[in-house]
Amino acid sequence: xxxxxxxxxxxxxxxxxxxxxxxxxxxxxxxxxxxxxxxxxxxxxxxxxxxxxxxxxxxxxxxxxxxxxxxxxxxxxxxxxxxxxxxxxxxxxxxxxxxxxxxxxxxxxxxxxxxxxxxxxxxxxxxxxxxxxxxxxxxxxxxxxxxxxxxxxxxxxxxxxxxxxxxxxxxxxxxxxxxxxxxxxxxxxx
Amino acid sequence: xxxxxxxxxxxxxxxxxxxxxxxxxxxxxxxxxxxxxxxxxxxxxxxxxxxxxxxxxxxxxxxxxxxxxxxxxxxxxxxxxxxxxxxxxxxxxxxxxxxxxxxxxxxxxxxxxxxxxxxxxxxxxxxxxxxxxxxxxxxxxxxxxxxxxxxxxxxxxxxxxxxxxxxxxxxxxxxxxxxxxxxxxxxxxx
Numbered sequence: 001x002x003x004x005x006x007x008x009x010x011x012x013x014x015x016x017x018x019x020x021x022x023x024x025x026x027x028x029x030x031x032x033x034x035x036x037x038x039x040x041x042x043x044x045x046x047x048x049x050x051x052x053x054x055x056x057x058x059x060x061x062x063x064x065x066x067x068x069x070x071x072x073x074x075x076x077x078x079x080x081x082x083x084x085x086x087x088x089x090x091x092x093x094x095x096x097x098x099x100x101x102x103x104x105x106x107x108x109x110x111x112x113x114x115x116x117x118x119x120x121x122x123x124x125x126x127x128x129x130x131x132x133x134x135x136x137x138x139x140x141x142x143x144x145x146x147x148x149x150x151x152x153x154x155x156x157x158x159x160x161x162x163x164x165x166x167x168x169x170x171x172x173x174x175x176x177x178x179x180x181x182x183x184x185x186x187x188x189x190x
Numbered sequence: 191x192x193x194x195x196x197x198x199x200x201x202x203x204x205x206x207x208x209x210x211x212x213x214x215x216x217x218x219x220x221x222x223x224x225x226x227x228x229x230x231x232x233x234x235x236x237x238x239x240x241x242x243x244x245x246x247x248x249x250x251x252x253x254x255x256x257x258x259x260x261x262x263x264x265x266x267x268x269x270x271x272x273x274x275x276x277x278x279x280x281x282x283x284x285x286x287x288x289x290x291x292x293x294x295x296x297x298x299x300x301x302x303x304x305x306x307x308x309x310x311x312x313x314x315x316x317x318x319x320x321x322x323x324x325x326x327x328x329x330x331x332x333x334x335x336x337x338x339x340x341x342x343x344x345x346x347x348x349x350x351x352x353x354x355x356x357x358x359x360x361x362x363x364x365x366x367x368x369x370x371x372x373x374x375x376x377x378x379x380x
Contacts, residue, residue, distance in 0.1 A: 090280055093310075096331040120283075127334055141286040144317055148338035 014045025016184045019082040024101060024124075025052045025069055030089030031061035032170045033118045037085050040177035046184075051076060053098045062089045073104035083184055084108045088119025088139060088169075096127045106130075109163065114183040116165040116176055122146055125164065135161040137168050204235025206374045209272040214291060214314075215242045215259055220279030221251030222360045223308045227275050230367035236374075241266060243288045252279050263294035273374055274298045278309025278329060278359075286317045296320075299353065304373040306355040306366055312336055315354065325351040327358050 021041050023034065038048050052059055052069025060066050084105060086092060095101050106128035109115055117125055119139035125131050131151030137159040138146055146153045158167045158175045165183065167176035211231050213224065228238050242249055242259025250256050274295060276282060285291050296318035299305055307315055309329035315321050321341030327349040328336055336343045348357045348365045355373065357366035 090283075093280075093331045096334075123331075123335075126338070141283045141313075144286075145313075145335045145338065148316070148335065148340075150338075 017045035019046045019184050021046045021083045022051045022081045023085045025050045025059045025067050026091040026094040028062045028089050029087050029091035031063040031065035033087040036173040044181045073100040078107045078111050083114040086117040086121035088121050092120045092123040114163045116180045118167045119169050135159050137166045207235035209236045209374050211236045211238050211273045212241045212271045213275045215240045215249045215257050216281040216284040218252045218279050219277050219281035221253040221255035223277040226363040234371045263290040268297045268301050273304040276307040276311035278311050282310045282313040304353045306370045308357045309359050325349050327356045
């Protein structure tokens, strides 16, 4: 499986140039997880868009960072997005009640595109039944919900199972981002 | 089943005088649910104590109300408590990781004493496996977790199933409090 390399045929010198990645936002997202993930993906060459329940709208993280949503899930085609990131905090609890965002995540999962979820992010994966029989990590408070949903919970920095990539907490975000970059670096036209 | 009556043998003119009820607190509890529940129970004659992960310690609700914990779960005997209330907000997510508080709720449930949980409070009931095969209501974002835990989710104001009493949200707290008072008014020495 190719890693983060510069020799796999990209025309840019960045590993995932041209890839469009959606980060989901709602009130009370985890500020640090959002920023660390966004910065890592932009550094790797990705075009990052924020998707919220309304757009353009400001959403405040639980520590006060204000992020503007670029577009809504309803305005977004699965075809235009290569991967989705779900930061943690209490935003995933709120996104669970945003039907268009839930449907969007389900469609991305079913399209086989990578979905990366951090800390409480797997709550949304439970909502779209994407953890069943999959190896999953998460913030420990929701481990029981992951298990009850049929997930195979593991207390690891990052867990990759098919197109589902999960991490426990902010400290794990660099490793999660590397795994997502790796997943997106695999040629999809074979 | 006797209701909230003044003729069931209490020596006081309040329906649950002498009953000692523990309300669980942690950071980000729902301020309104805490206050409405506490006020309703005190009005009904209860002696309310707050139980937190440390005590005496201040805990801030998600809207800024500061509550002081009276004692810890470790300092509390199941025998001295007649019922437990779990307000919602994001506190239940945090309490799930406080082992002594989780064990205390499990012990109260197993002792057959009433446990009343509001909105996100049933997350803690999931942690102690108290929703399986029981009728439960909750905040809609966690309905899927309740179902995955074997609970029979119902979208009702208040649901009473044995000693487990649940409500969806702040608007339902008066009805929840009335159900808890009723449960505590049933003579336990028969």
